[in-house]
Amino acid sequence: MTDSLARMQIADGGSGNGEKWNSVDGDLAEVFDPLNFHQAAAQCTLRLWRYLDDSAVKGLDLVEPAVLMKAARELMTDERERVADFDEGRLGQIVDLYLNTGIQVHSPGYMGRQFSGVVPLAGLVDLVSSVANQPSSFYEAGQLPNVAERLMAEELNRLIGWDPAEFAMVTTSGGSLANLTALLAARNRAFPGIWARGVAEEGGRPAVAISEEAHYSVSRAAGVLGIGEEQIVRLPVDGQGRIRPDGVVPVLDAAARRGLKVFCLVASSGTTSMGAFDPLDELAALTRPRGIWLHVDGAHGASLLVSERHRDRLRGLAEADSLTWDAHKMLFVPAPCTLLFYRDGDAARGAFQQRASYVFDEEPDVYSDFDSGDKNLECTKRPMIMPLWTLWSVYGPALFARKIDHLCAMTGQAHRMLRAEPDFTVLHEPEANILCFRYDPAGLDRTALHRLQLAIRNRVRADGRFFISKVDLDGVAALRVVLMNHRIGAEHLAMLITEIRTTGQRVLRENAARDDQKDGDQR
Ligand SMILES: *Cc1c(COP(=O)(O)O)cnc(C)c1O
Numbered sequence: 001m002t003d004s005l006a007r008m009q010i011a012d013g014g015s016g017n018g019e020k021w022n023s024v025d026g027d028l029a030e031v032f033d034p035l036n037f038h039q040a041a042a043q044c045t046l047r048l049w050r051y052l053d054d055s056a057v058k059g060l061d062l063v064e065p066a067v068l069m070k071a072a073r074e075l076m077t078d079e080r081e082r083v084a085d086f087d088e089g090r091l092g093q094i095v096d097l098y099l100n101t102g103i104q105v106h107s108p109g110y111m112g113r114q115f116s117g118v119v120p121l122a123g124l125v126d127l128v129s130s131v132a133n134q135p136s137s138f139y140e141a142g143q144l145p146n147v148a149e150r151l152m153a154e155e156l157n158r159l160i161g162w163d164p165a166e167f168a169m170v171t172t173s174g175g176s177l178a179n180l181t182a183l184l185a186a187r188n189r190a191f192p193g194i195w196a197r198g199v200a201e202e203g204g205r206p207a208v209a210i211s212e213e214a215h216y217s218v219s220r221a222a223g224v225l226g227i228g229e230e231q232i233v234r235l236p237v238d239g240q241g242r243i244r245p246d247g248v249v250p251v252l253d254a255a256a257r258r259g260l261k262v263f264c265l266v267a268s269s270g271t272t273s274m275g276a277f278d279p280l281d282e283l284a285a286l287t288r289p290r291g292i293w294l295h296v297d298g299a300h301g302a303s304l305l306v307s308e309r310h311r312d313r314l315r316g317l318a319e320a321d322s323l324t325w326d327a328h329k330m331l332f333v334p335a336p337c338t339l340l341f342y343r344d345g346d347a348a349r350g351a352f353q354q355r356a357s358y359v360f361d362e363e364p365d366v367y368s369d370f371d372s373g374d375k376n377l378e379c380t381k382r383p384m385i386m387p388l389w390t391l392w393s394v395y396g397p398a399l400f401a402r403k404i405d406h407l408c409a410m411t412g413q414a415h416r417m418l419r420a421e422p423d424f425t426v427l428h429e430p431e432a433n434i435l436c437f438r439y440d441p442a443g444l445d446r447t448a449l450h451r452l453q454l455a456i457r458n459r460v461r462a463d464g465r466f467f468i469s470k471v472d473l474d475g476v477a478a479l480r481v482v483l484m485n486h487r488i489g490a491e492h493l494a495m496l497i498t499e500i501r502t503t504g505q506r507v508l509r510e511n512a513a514r515d516d517q518k519d520g521d522q523r
Contacts, residue, residue, distance in 0.1 A: 059467025270301020281316025
């Protein structure tokens, strides 16, 4: 044991002997007083207990922004001259307002978005992170977070299958930023002179190939990198929303004829709209021989790797070059927590060539080996790995696998239930935990069908029991559920179906009444 570790353990055993807080300014002493903090924390966790204990079906109580502004403003102290006295009641009201006005991610009524109802313990670790404030990116600033990143990367890379001696992982604040970072690394590998000369055209104008179903952050990232819309080539998809491998070569050939050099193909492992998984093995067989970087946007679906039952959806991932993985989606930790994996860590490092004497060491040592700032856009960032690593350490991987298996099974159940309803149309076979469908009673044209889905989505949300989302498929809106909560059972799916049907029929009745009214007025 090192001396410093021994000292830490002594300090731990001897808590309470610490020096009393000793500030010349009484106001500050009050604010920073550890006992006050402890009491405030107890008050917050008590409220969180009640919040988590409520299993009512509720989605979102959408409040007019002006009303919420007013309520929030009333909670702001008028004191300007001195540090206001701590008002426990005010803190309680702020926490209550916070908890009650959000999407109720812990309720079975939440089925609309991809961020999760978190494993509660993860939130406690975030609290520790916030108070200890050890931002990661550089080892000296966040020692345990940087070590935890390395351990978590090793654990997850066993599922990815890349060479343990060569791969690298960095955390980023969200999947959008991870996609940008991966595209940057890919571009800089293909155009090595780019930091020096700006957007270069060695061997053609830089271009990326993505599917129609790629997340919008990918084309946005391309734009940030100076890759115009004309340099984004679109790959065709099948009816399930998956890239059609037989459509790839013609698109790449056409791009080459236009003087484009496609340096990266982005596949999705779990598209955002339908949760479709592109065929990575077949795509890698096309990109590898051409020297095209294969980036896998697994923001949503990479987590399926943890499940033995579902991992096969990412078959071929071992042949890819980089992977975006949002743990704040299917690994159930607070947002943001994104992991960006590079198959070849050196390629990633080569992509970031800036020097800064205040952080980067000239002589790499045992510490700087753990820095991630050399392959990442961000400098100061949350030690976002800590909740994930702690859950993994405390409960093991089965926690995640169990929950994912349940969510995918429930989505399959939803699919079967909806298919059995004559007035619903299901739009695809779910591959994970996302399902798109329409309330589709006979006799509506495309426009009416489209409007009906939008009206249903908004009314269901306004009624406050279920929170679902919508997405346009083939130009017509569809309803979309994303099951993120293990408390969701078949009874909640049945309730949702009834709610949608009742709402849809009400909308249609009101429309018909309005049309009659109009006809009457005209007569
Ligand atoms: C959610 C998602 C993103 C965006 O990730 P953020 O963490 O929200 O920035 C990108 N791609 C896919 C496929 C996603 O599902």
